[in-house]
Amino acid sequence: MENRSFLEVQSVSKSFRGLKAISEVAFRMAEKEILGLIGPNGAGKTTLFNLITGFLQPDEGRINFLGQNIVGLAPHGICKLGITRTFQIVKPFSHLSTLENVAVGCYNRTAAVEEVEEKAWEILRFVGLENKALQPASSLTTPDRKRLEMARALGTRPRLLLLDEVMAGLNPKEQGDIVALVHRIREAGTAILVIEHHMRVIMGVSDRIVVINHGVCIADGEPRRVCEDPGVIEAYLGKGAFACLGSTT
Amino acid sequence: MAEPRGHLKRKLGLSTWIAVVCVLAALHALPWVFPSILHIMIMIFLFSLMGQGWNVLGGYAGQFSFGHSLFFGVGAYVSSLLFVRLGLTPWIGIFVSCGAGILLGLFVGFLSFRYGLKGPFFALIMLAFAEIFHMTATGWSAVGGALGVLIPLKGNAPGLMQFLRKEPFYFLTLWMMVGSLYLVWRLESTRLGLYFLATREDHDAAEALGVNTFRAQMAAMAISAGLTSIGGTIYAQYLLYIDPDSTFGVVNSVEIMLRPIIGGPGTILGPLLGSVVLTPLSEITRLAFQSYSGVYLMIYGLILVAVIMFLPDGLIGFARRVVKKFQKGAA
Numbered sequence: 001m002e003n004r005s006f007l008e009v010q011s012v013s014k015s016f017r018g019l020k021a022i023s024e025v026a027f028r029m030a031e032k033e034i035l036g037l038i039g040p041n042g043a044g045k046t047t048l049f050n051l052i053t054g055f056l057q058p059d060e061g062r063i064n065f066l067g068q069n070i071v072g073l074a075p076h077g078i079c080k081l082g083i084t085r086t087f088q089i090v091k092p093f094s095h096l097s098t099l100e101n102v103a104v105g106c107y108n109r110t111a112a113v114e115e116v117e118e119k120a121w122e123i124l125r126f127v128g129l130e131n132k133a134l135q136p137a138s139s140l141t142t143p144d145r146k147r148l149e150m151a152r153a154l155g156t157r158p159r160l161l162l163l164d165e166v167m168a169g170l171n172p173k174e175q176g177d178i179v180a181l182v183h184r185i186r187e188a189g190t191a192i193l194v195i196e197h198h199m200r201v202i203m204g205v206s207d208r209i210v211v212i213n214h215g216v217c218i219a220d221g222e223p224r225r226v227c228e229d230p231g232v233i234e235a236y237l238g239k240g241a242f243a244c245l246g247s248t249t
Numbered sequence: 250m251a252e253p254r255g256h257l258k259r260k261l262g263l264s265t266w267i268a269v270v271c272v273l274a275a276l277h278a279l280p281w282v283f284p285s286i287l288h289i290m291i292m293i294f295l296f297s298l299m300g301q302g303w304n305v306l307g308g309y310a311g312q313f314s315f316g317h318s319l320f321f322g323v324g325a326y327v328s329s330l331l332f333v334r335l336g337l338t339p340w341i342g343i344f345v346s347c348g349a350g351i352l353l354g355l356f357v358g359f360l361s362f363r364y365g366l367k368g369p370f371f372a373l374i375m376l377a378f379a380e381i382f383h384m385t386a387t388g389w390s391a392v393g394g395a396l397g398v399l400i401p402l403k404g405n406a407p408g409l410m411q412f413l414r415k416e417p418f419y420f421l422t423l424w425m426m427v428g429s430l431y432l433v434w435r436l437e438s439t440r441l442g443l444y445f446l447a448t449r450e451d452h453d454a455a456e457a458l459g460v461n462t463f464r465a466q467m468a469a470m471a472i473s474a475g476l477t478s479i480g481g482t483i484y485a486q487y488l489l490y491i492d493p494d495s496t497f498g499v500v501n502s503v504e505i506m507l508r509p510i511i512g513g514p515g516t517i518l519g520p521l522l523g524s525v526v527l528t529p530l531s532e533i534t535r536l537a538f539q540s541y542s543g544v545y546l547m548i549y550g551l552i553l554v555a556v557i558m559f560l561p562d563g564l565i566g567f568a569r570r571v572v573k574k575f576q577k578g579a580a
Contacts, residue, residue, distance in 0.1 A: 053457060079459035087457070093450035095515075096443075099256055104447045107440045108459035116440075117257045134256065156459050 005064065006031045006191060007083075007160060012051055012061030014044075014215075021047045023215040024061070029160070034182065034192045036206030036223070038199075040236050044215040045195045046088060049162050052193075053085045054078045065160070079108060082159035086149040086166055088195075092137035099124065099133040101148055105155025120155060127151045127181060143174045150181065154190075161185065163194045167201055179205050199237070203227065211236065258438045276423060280416045287415040291487065293521075293528045294422035295480055300508035300520030301429040302476030307506065308514030309433075309442065310469035311449025312367060316375030318501035319357075320350045320474045322382055324481020325496045329398045332409070339410040343482040350478025351471045353378075358470035362463050367452075376502070383497035397492025400485065410486045418487050425483065426521065429476055433517050436472075445469050446515070477505065503549060504531070511556050513563030522564050527552075 007029040014022040022044045029035050037045050050056040052063055054075040062069050070078055078084075084105075093101050102120040110116060124130040127147045132140060140148060146166045153161055163182070167175045175198065182205055186192055196202040202209065202223075209226045211219040213235040219226045226232055261269070280287060299321060307313045327349045328342030337345075361374050387395045405413045412418060436442040444465040447455040455462050485491045495501070512523030530552075531545060538544035560567050 055453065055456075074461070075453075075456035076459050076461045079457060084459070085457050087454065091451045091454035093447055093454065095450060096446055097256070100443060100446070103257055104443055104455065104460065105458045107443065111440045113258045113438060113440075114254075117254060120257075152454075152458055 005029075006033075006066065007052075007193075008062075008064040009048075009052070010062045010064065012048075012058045012063060014047060014051060014056060014058050021215050022051065022058070022212075025212060025215070025217045026061075027210050027217065027220055029191055029193065031159075032186055032189060032191050034186055034194065034205060034207050036202040036209040037193060037195045037212070038197070038202060038209060038236065039212040043212045045212060046164060047215075048212070049085055049164055049193075049195065052078075053083060053162060079156055079158075082157070083162065084153045084156045084158045084160075085162035086146075086153055086164055088164040088168070090142075090145045090149050092140065092145055092148055094136065094138035096137060097134050098129055098137055098140065098148060101137050102151050102155045105152040108156035123151050123154050126154070126184070128177075143170055143177075146170065146178065147181075150178075150185075154185065158190055160191045160193065163192060163196075165195055165197065167196055167198055175201055257443075259434060273427070277420075280419055287419050289529055289532055291415065291418050291422050292532065293524045294419075294426040295484060295487075296504060296508055296528055297521040297524035298422065298426045298429050298483075299477045299480035299505045300512075300524055301426075301433060302473045302480065303505050304473075304509040304514060304516075304520050305433065305436070305445075305476065306469045306473035308509050308516070308519065309436075309445040309449065310466055311445075312362075312466060312469065313372050314375040314473070314502075314506065315372035316377070316379030316502050317473075317477050317505040318497050318499065319375065319379040319382055320354065320477035321481040321484070321501050321505065322379070322386065322493075322497035323350050323353055324478030325485040325491045326386065326392060326398070326481075327478075328482040329400055329485045329491055330392060333398060333400060338408055339482060339486050340408070343410075343479055346478045346482045347475045350474040350481075354470045354474025355467060358467050362466045362470075365452075376499070379497055379499070379502060383493050386493040386497055393492070395493060397490060397495075398485075400489040400491075402489055410483075411489075418483070422483060425479065430517060430521065432472075432476075437517065441465065441468060449515075500546065503546070507549060507553060509563075511552070511560075511563055513565030516563070516565045519563055519565050526564070 005028055009025060009027050011024040011026050012022060013020065013024055025048060037048065039045055047056065051058050054070070054073050054077065058071060063071050065081060065083060070081065093104065099120055102123055103116050106116040106119045121130065121133070124133050127150060129144060129147055129151060132144060137148060150166060167178050170178065179201060182192060194202065194206065206223055208221065209223050210217060211226060211232050218235060219229045219232045227237065279290065299317070302320070303314060303317050324346040327346040328339045331337040331342045331345060332339055357374065357378050361371050366374060386392055403409055403411055405411070444460050447460050448462045448465045452462055481496065508523035508527055509520040510523065511527060512521065513519035534545035534548050
């Protein structure tokens with residue numbers, strides 16, 4: 001095993017007033033990996049995202065990114081290091097144009113206006129929003145808002161991108177578009193950690209899956225193996241799920 | 250699609266430049282054409298300058314201050330006391346005032362933004378600080394107490410920012426106001442300007458995209474405090490008399506914030522437009538209801554309620570909506 005791992009979450013715990021939301025969760029991620037994070041509602045998936053991106057501080061444990069402990073850094077500092085996220089409930093800068101939204105992300109790496117504008121257009125073309133660049137973000141449809149979330153995050157040039165349910169509320173075709181986008185992002189060299197409830201989608205897109213339940217990591221492995229795990233079936237998938245999903249993986 | 254460039258960097262077309270030059274030329278000729286309205290024009294420019302200060306923090310960075318009289322008062326008091334006690338010319342005093350305002354702003358900002366205070370809480374902190382200074386200035390005889398500071402008139406002394414005629418003040422305030430417009434216009438094209446907007450729109454999303462929201466708010470506070478303090482100094486030199494009520498008083502906070510709110514918060518021209526509408530109204534109502542002091546404040550209150558209910562994004566936002574409707578109707 002390489003001694004300088006990409007992302008390493010080391011027995012991280014977080015309680016809210018005595019209620020353990022995350023309990024000694026540990027996993028690793030490799031460079032350019034797509035890791036799926038699944039679990040029932042309230043399992044602590046989003047809390048884990050908040051811990052990794054600095055919106056919450058863990059009570060215990062370390063989170064190493066490229067050999068550096070990032071616990072205690074502010075979200076903007078973690079973004080500078082190369083980790084950024086999208087939000088489950090999209091948070092567009094409503095009064096700004098789509099282009100300006102993406103530009104905010106692009107300014108993470110440079111202060112030169114011309115360079116930022118060029119980069120922002122490039123990303124808008126990449127996600128397919130270039131025709132809506134000059135509209136206010138408030139005028140975008142739900143699927144476009146999800147794209148915008150991803151476009152803004154890509155603007156910061158992340159090495160690790162955390163996607164929090166970017167496919168929720170989309171129809172199968174729109175989901176397919178986003179999956180294709182996720183693959184293209186990875187091809188460009190970015191590792192991705194995905195929270196998703198659509199099992200078909202996440203089975204198809206992930207290299208590896210981590211399952212958490214009640215704040216505890218209950219499985220970690222290849223999609224097919226995780227799917228067969230009795231603990232996972234009991235806690236999350238339900239009996240017979242594998243038969244259903246097996247055909248698609 | 251070949252997209253046109255220059256959507257992030259603000260650029261003015263040729264026709265706009267010509268219009269700007271024409272308006273400026275007309276304003277320079279005004280003292281000879283309508284000498285009687287010079288006082289109102291000076292007040293329009295002065296409050297537009299200070300309103301622009303409020304606008305940077307309230308309109309762009311989204312932190313509504315209910316106590317900008319704090320900076321107005323500091324600007325007025327610092328330069329005046331330096332002049333009266335030490336004989337320092339206000340031309341230097343204005344820089345000291347500006348610096349003092351910025352330091353004070355950063356102090357209040359540090360206390361507030363460090364702990365993520367926003368909305369009504371931040372507004373109240375600003376109000377509280379303005380009142381602390383109001384009370385201190387009233388009770389402390391070393392700074393003039395309740396009687397305030399009378400700035401001795403040295404005749405026509407340009408070196409001391411004192412003029413017997415109104416024209417020099419007219420040009421001074423005009424160019425200060427134009428300078429503030431230029432500053433904000435340039436700011437809109439920079440990273441910092443966009444970071445202000447991002448922080449206003451969504452704090453968490455901005456942080457996730459690498460925006461140091463604390464630093465952005467502190468920067469907005471510094472620019473805002475500096476501009477408003479400069480206005481305070483000029484005000485003191487123009488009237489040659491300041492007292493705690495007319496500087497640190499809540500009334501001035503309202504006067505300063507109402508202009509950008511009416512004109513259009515977060516727009517370059519909002520404070521100027523608001524000032525053009527409100528300043529004559531304020532002067533007229535003050536004259537008309539001289540024997541009932543405070544009536545003009547009731548009128549302000551009514552205007553504020555009406556604007557917030559019917560024009561939430563100010564006159565400029567209203568104008569934009571009308572233009573858009575018109576364009577749609579034509580298409």
